Amino acid sequence: MNKTIFLILISFLFSSNSLFSQSHNLNSIMSQCRYAKKPANFNYEGATPCPACADLDKKDKEAKKAEDKRRLTENKANQLAAKEALAVSEANRLKKEEAEARDARVAALVKEKEIKDKTVVAQAKGGTSELLNVLVEGDRGDQKIVRFTVPSGVSFMEVILQEGGVGSKNSADLFVRRTINPTVSFKQYSHYTWEADCASTNLNRAQELCTFTNPQSGEWVVLVGCIDNCNYFSSNLVVKITQ
Known part of the structure; x- marks a missing residue:
């Protein structure tokens, strides 16, 4: 009987929360939680999960x-x-391109008006006017294309390639053709062939000149080329017309 009472008492002590205190200890070696519900008067450790660890997790x-x-x-x-x-x-880039295109159109219209005005003056005076005057630059092997429009009623036309000023170098050759581009083919030993209405291939730095009597109106094409025996050119291309 006494043994039975003792076992009941022991069972009660282990199951009663009022007699247990909670602790949250770390193992000094493994740094692991060793939480247990311990009876106040017994050195016992159970396998109950640690509330503090669960809360931290x-x-x-x-x-x-x-x-x-x-x-x-x-x-x-x-x-x-x-x-x-x-x-x-992207929007700024498009705006910039539109502005540049607009400026280019305006410049082209202004240039066209200047040419028309010069043509009108030349026709009125029956004299010579400058239809085109542009700087053309390039390196060896370059073939620069320039286009211009000849008005009707022109009796004489000069296409001139010359040095533009201090520091310039007219070492290129001149090729002129109506409507379509002149073509130039380099062979060897400073020899080359071309297809053009006029070609001027003087020695380096000499003025190049092509002349036309009663040139047809419409578009003309100039090829300025540094084909051989030159490293760089800077030339003024001038077109003069006489009504």
């Missing part, structure tokens, strides 16, 4: 979840900002 998971969410939001914001910056850059 929960907080760690919540903090990680919040950090992941913050990073995701930040990445989305950065991507949106980059996309907006790219759109602004």
Whole structure:
């Protein structure tokens, strides 16, 4: 009987929460939690999960979840900002191209008006006028194309290639053709062939000249080429017409 009472008492002590104290200890060697519910008067350790560790684990998971969410939001914001910056850059590029194209059209119209005005003056005076005067530059092997329009009623035309001023070098050759581009083919030993209505291939730095009597109206094409025996050219291309 006494033995039975003793066993019942022991069972009661181990199952009663009122007689247990909670501790959250770390093993000094393994740094692991050794939580246990211990009876006040007994040196006993149970396998009960540690509430403190569970709470810390929960907080760690919540903090990680919040950090992941913050990073995701930040990445989305950065991507949106980059996309907006790219759109602004593209819009600015298009505006710049449109402005450049507009300026080029205006310049072409102004140049066309100047040519027409000069032609009208020349026709009125029956004299000579300058239809074109441009600087043409390039390196060895370059073939620069320049186009111009001859008005009707021209009795004489000169196409001149000459040095433009201090520091310039007229080492290129001159080829002129109506409507289509002149063609030049280099062979060897400073020899080359061409297809053009006129060609001027004087020695380096000498003035090149092509003349036409009663040239047909319409588009004409000039090829300025540094074909051989030159490294660089800087020349003024001048077209003069006489009504």
